[in-house]
Amino acid sequence: MLEVLRQPLETGCVTISRASGSCTFPARFILCAAMNPCPCGRGEVELGCVCKLEEKRRYLKKLSGPLLDRIDLHVEVRQLSQDELINVPAGEPSAVIRQRVIAARKIQEARFSGIRGVYCNARMGSRELQQYCRLTPASEMLLRQAINRFKLSPRAYDRILKVARTIADLAGIAEIPESAVFEAINYRKAGF
Ligand SMILES: [Zn+2]
Incomplete structure (x- = not known):
């Protein structure tokens, strides 16, 4: 389904075509999405990831290059250590x-x-x-x-x-x- 967002992400409008004709509607929005780094979700061997390289590759390939190209900010969030989890520093309000x-x-x-x-x-x-x-x-x-x-x-x-x-x-x-x-x-x- 994400792939159909490619057009509205680029143009800010969506065109719906039916037998009776087609209509274009405004569709400007902010897309926020999250995904796991691999099927098991742990991402790294040190964190207990059991996924094979090929499984990881297949999983990441579900998102096409053209779709990723239209997402401006890709932010990798690594898993926190126990210390970091307990002593979370206060962020900027x-x-x-x-x-x-x-x-x-x-x-x-x-x-x-x-x-x-x-x-x-x-x-x-x-x-x-x-x-x-x-x-x-x-x-x-x-x-x-x-x-x-x-x-x-x-x-x-x-x-x-x-x-x-x-x-x-x-x-x-x-x-x-x-x-x-x-x-x-x-x-x-x-x-x-
Ligand atoms: Zn994994």
Whole structure:
């Protein structure tokens, strides 16, 4: 079923065709999904994983490359040790993060004011990408290396730029620093 989300993830609309005709509806949404690293769920031999390499490969192959390509942030969450489970450090409060997100959205609203249909980084087209996602020579070099090494698609390239722009906005930085590009590339781990 996930595969049918490819079109709405890309275009933000869904077209339903029946004998009497076809209708297109708005379908912009945030996709959050979680999966286990392998069929047994433990992921690593040290953690008790009993899966064979081939089983693991077959399991991971259930998600197609084109679908993974459309998911911007891939975050691997490793299993916590007993110590980590018991002594969980207090994280940053959600209210503080919320303020940062609101500030970043305001930056984006101001950036795209007057541009029809674009109100946040995710909605940027190629023209906006060129205008607002200029990279420093060092960042450009880093991204070129990642493209070669991980054989990234043009879609992944655009999405990395958008994520890097957002990371910089969250930090309140006008230029996209090398660290933001590096972080954005790191969110594309699955499928490599
Ligand atoms: Zn396993």
